[in-house]
Amino acid sequence: MAGPGELAIDPALTDLYKDLHRHPELGFQEHRTASIVADRLRAAGAEVTTGVGGTGVVGVLKNGDGPTALLRADMDALPLREQTGLDYASTATATTADGATVPVAHACGHDMHTVCLLGAATALAADRSRWSGTAVLVFQPAEELGAGAQAMVDDGLFDRFGRPDVILGQHVAPLPAGKIAGHPGPAYAASDSLRVRFIGRGAHGSMPEASVDPVVMASAAVMRLQTVISREVPSTAVAVLTVGSIHAGDAANVIPGHAEIQLNIRSYDAAVRQRILDAVHRIVRAEAAAAGAPEDPEITPTERFPVVTNSPEALRRTLDAFALWLGRDNIMDPGAGAGSEDVGILATSSGAPLSFWLLGGADPALFTTGDLSDPALLSVPSNHSPKYAPDLPKTLPVGVGALVTAARTWLPAAG
Incomplete structure (x- = not known):
């Protein structure tokens, strides 16, 4: 096992974290990050394969006979402008698949995941x-x-590198640094993202009677969509529907020809998921019909994550090892959360049990009780916030130690 005395971190890892944080890259554009990862793995003596699933990297460390553990970290960043004020904050931009130039930031903590796994x-x-x-x-x-995850699986991840006996991974979260949290069974929600394009008829702002106004259509749909969870989903079900983007037009005196909203659904139950999706389709089409739209709205799925299910036995084994290392008081069960992850695809595709946990990443001084009842959890910047950044010196050592501890637990020394 790792021990508290092993939490000292090579300053080179801190420098690497700051470098990756300054240079975030969007999904499937992680060329610089992947190159750095590959070089570091080679320096550690791993067998390295690049370009797996596009920009994925796989390193293999063999140490005699025994089981196989897959340790996973994600590398991509978000299209978001960082507002942390850090001296190593990102000022990077990137070009999206549709040609737009956007700011990019590691506002979800994937740079922390990457560096922790390299350190491990x-x-x-x-x-x-x-x-x-x-x-x-x-x-x-x-x-x-x-x-x-699916891209790596489709590129032969398990055929090329073997099927593991366990999948291990972590995600940094706005919990106090030094705390680790894991929930057995269904732990992270399924997620569906949709883009809805309302098609109207444009006109001069002074002649609304000549238009079919898509702004009004989209606005009415947004309000009606807020009733789906409160009026169509059982109160005992865990579900969220969020409209995160709305865009129409470019001038105050022009009624545009179309409007677009983007929405996200989180759910755990397949029947509830389908009910919400059906309601979304029904509502947006009904609003378009009520407005006399010349065409039905275009509804395009953009992202989908399955439910992430932790093996109770595998998670218990890992968390018990963490408890021996950090103390039982520092191990928590956060319950099922509405966040989403695609790490579960690696488990379902391989048939291996999943042990996936949350790594505390916030300054403990910001908390009073330090548990899941702490009011600070509502005020500390969370993942995907432009102000989100893990407390580097307090988080990185525990993140590296957790992966080392988990690996040694599942790959015990012979004899």
Whole structure:
């Protein structure tokens, strides 16, 4: 096991984190990050394969006979302008698939995941006396798109590198640094993102009677969509519907020809998911019909994440090891959350049990109770906030130690 005395971190890892944070890359564009990852893995003595699933990287550390553990980190960033004020904050931009130039930031913490796994790889390679078997180190692209895990699977991840006995991974979260949280069974929600384009008829702003106004259509639909969860989903079900984007027109005195909204649905139950999707289709089409739209709205799915299900037995084994290392008081069950992840695809595709946990990443001084009742959880910037940034010196050592501890737990030394 790792121990508290092993939490000192090579300053080079801190420098690497700051470098990756300054240079974020969108999904399937992680070329610079992938190159750095590959170089670091080679330096640690791993067998390295690049270009898996596009920009994914796989490193393999073999240490005699024994089981195989797959440790996964994601590498991509978000199209978002960072507002942390850090001296290593991102000012990067990128071009999206539709040609738009957008700011990019590691506002979800994937740079922390990447550096933690590189640190763990180095530690495992440096001390092979405390584990045996094979560690498959997967650096995944495009988690934010819900496509990277599947792309790696489709590119022969398990045929090329073997089927693991367990999938291990972590996600940094706005919990106090030093805390680790994991929930057995269904732990993270399924997610569906849709783009809806309302088609109207444009006109001069002074002649609304000549138009079919898509702005009004979209606005009415947004308000009606707010009733889906409160009026069409059982109160015992976990479900969220969020309209995160609305856009129409470019001038105050022009009624545009179309308007677009983007929405996201989170759910756990397949029947509830389908009910919500059916309601979305019904509502947007009904609003268009009520407005006399010349065409039905265009409804395009853009992202989909399945439910992430932790193996209760596998998670318990991992968390018990963390409890011996960090103390039982620092291990929590956060319950099922509405966040989404595509790591579960690796488990369902391989048939291996999943053990996936949350890594506390916030300054503990911001909290009072330090548990899940702490009011600070509502005020500390969370993932996907432009102000989100893990507390680097307090988070990185625990993140590296957690992966090392988990790997040694599942790849115990022979004898």
